[in-house]
Amino acid sequence: MIEFxxxxxxxxxxxxxxxxxxxxxxxxxxxxxxxxxxxxxxxxEVWKISHEGVCYALKINRPANKIVGRKFKALLKGSYFSSLxxxxxKARNEKCFSMCDVYLVAEKKHxxxxxxxFVLMEWIDGPLLSDSxxxxxxxxxxxxxxLKNLHQHDISSGDVHPGNFIVSxxxxxxxxxxxxxxxxxxxxxxxxxxxxxxxxxxxxxxxxVRFVLLRSKLRAFWKRARCL
Numbered sequence: 001m002i003e004f005x006x007x008x009x010x011x012x013x014x015x016x017x018x019x020x021x022x023x024x025x026x027x028x029x030x031x032x033x034x035x036x037x038x039x040x041x042x043x044x045e046v047w048k049i050s051h052e053g054v055c056y057a058l059k060i061n062r063p064a065n066k067i068v069g070r071k072f073k074a075l076l077k078g079s080y081f082s083s084l085x086x087x088x089x090k091a092r093n094e095k096c097f098s099m100c101d102v103y104l105v106a107e108k109k110h111x112x113x114x115x116x117x118f119v120l121m122e123w124i125d126g127p128l129l130s131d132s133x134x135x136x137x138x139x140x141x142x143x144x145x146x147l148k149n150l151h152q153h154d155i156s157s158g159d160v161h162p163g164n165f166i167v168s169x170x171x172x173x174x175x176x177x178x179x180x181x182x183x184x185x186x187x188x189x190x191x192x193x194x195x196x197x198x199x200x201x202x203x204x205x206x207x208x209v210r211f212v213l214l215r216s217k218l219r220a221f222w223k224r225a226r227c228l
Contacts, residue, residue: 015089015103
């Protein structure tokens with residue numbers, strides 16, 4: 001069950017399983033939990049934090065470009081991360097455990113546009129498929145099986161590459177999701193990523209795949225034309 005509430009500037013969605021995840025986020029802000037910066041980019045950060053012996057991943061997202069387009073999409077569809085916590089909760093209730101769990105989404109919003117998002121997730125230990133060519137080759141076909149399983153639960157990756165898949169003690173998991181559903185276009189994007197990043201063949205005759213490939217070519221042509 002996911003519960004919505006407000007705390008100050010934050011719109012919060014929290015998984016109700018007996019733990020107070022917003023308190024863990026507050027302790028992070030106050031630097032009262034063990035925390036290690038894992039990754040930092042121009043759009044945000046990823047932290048590993050530890051509270052009462054349990055490790056969590058905290059993803060911080062701050063949109064830095066295409067703000068007008070992102071605001072328009074948010075007005076139509078809402079926040080990707082808000083959608084993600086509901087999709088993951090539903091999938092796990094349906095006994096799909098191919099992804100890391102999402103415990104909390106806290107966002108500072110302007111109307112429906114999230115100016116800043118904090119996503120508290122399950123921390124999964126294990127090597128990434130990007131860590132070695134051996135792992136990449138061993139699990140590449142299993143990635144396709146995992147993606148199809150996600151699609152059956154209306155979840156897509158949106159960014160298929162070896163750094164988003166981890167070999168845990170219970171098997172292959174995906175650790176970063178887009179929050180989008182699994183429309184024909186979303187599924188096509190995942191399968192094109194599967195072919196490009198893992199060399200796994202996909203059905204190029206599927207209309208969704210043909211549409212995405214055509215759209216990519218048109219966008220590339222438009223970018224080159226603008227540079228002339």
